[in-house]
Amino acid sequence: MSEQPHPLLFATNNLNKALEVNHILGNSFKVLSLKDAGIEIDIAEPHATLEANAREKSMTIYMLKNIDCFSEDTGLEVEALGGAPGVKSARFAGEPSNTEANIKKLLGELQNQENRKAQFRTVISLVQKGVEKQFEGICKGHITLQPIGENGFGYDPVFIPEGSTKTFAEMNTAEKNEYSHRRKAVEKLVDYLKK
Secondary structure (H helix, E strand, C coil): CCCCCEEEEECCCCHHHHHHHHHHHCCCEEEECCCCCCCCCCCCCCCCCHHHHHHHHHHHHHHHHCCCEEEEEEEEEEHHHCCCEECCHHHCCCCCCCHHHHHHHHHHHCCCCCCCEEEEEEEEEEEECCEEEEEEEEEEEEECCCCCCCCCCCCHHHEEECCCCCCHHHCCHHHHHHHCHHHHHHHHHHHHHHC
């Protein structure tokens, strides 16, 4: 009889992120989204850093339900834009969050810019018994001139990771995970949990 994977509550309403993290974890852990756990809450991200927003989400769920959980915040940081959109990546073009509008604004701001270096940065906040620990994952790359590819979500169609000629949106999940900032952060989380 095979052992059941250890359940982990992921404080997110973003099903794309939950699927991606489940794929990275394979059989060692089973990730539950807030929806899976029957928790209906929209947690604000009011802070100026990824670290503080990740902490806000995990601590909110921990205080509410008194269960160990983790959350993450991810931003696209573009060198020529001084690290923007960064913490405002999901709402770069304003409220409500709109991927097409965000990409359009980003490409517009980089229109005559030769420096197209960028990085995705993920910060994971894990809360166990009220104590928080953070893990970071970075994927460096550059922004394309126009969107390419149909897969993924967010800025995936305009980001090519270092060492590849494809955008994240041209890759399947397994290919993306080879480069993924989220994978790097999740692997650090798993190493820590396994200890």
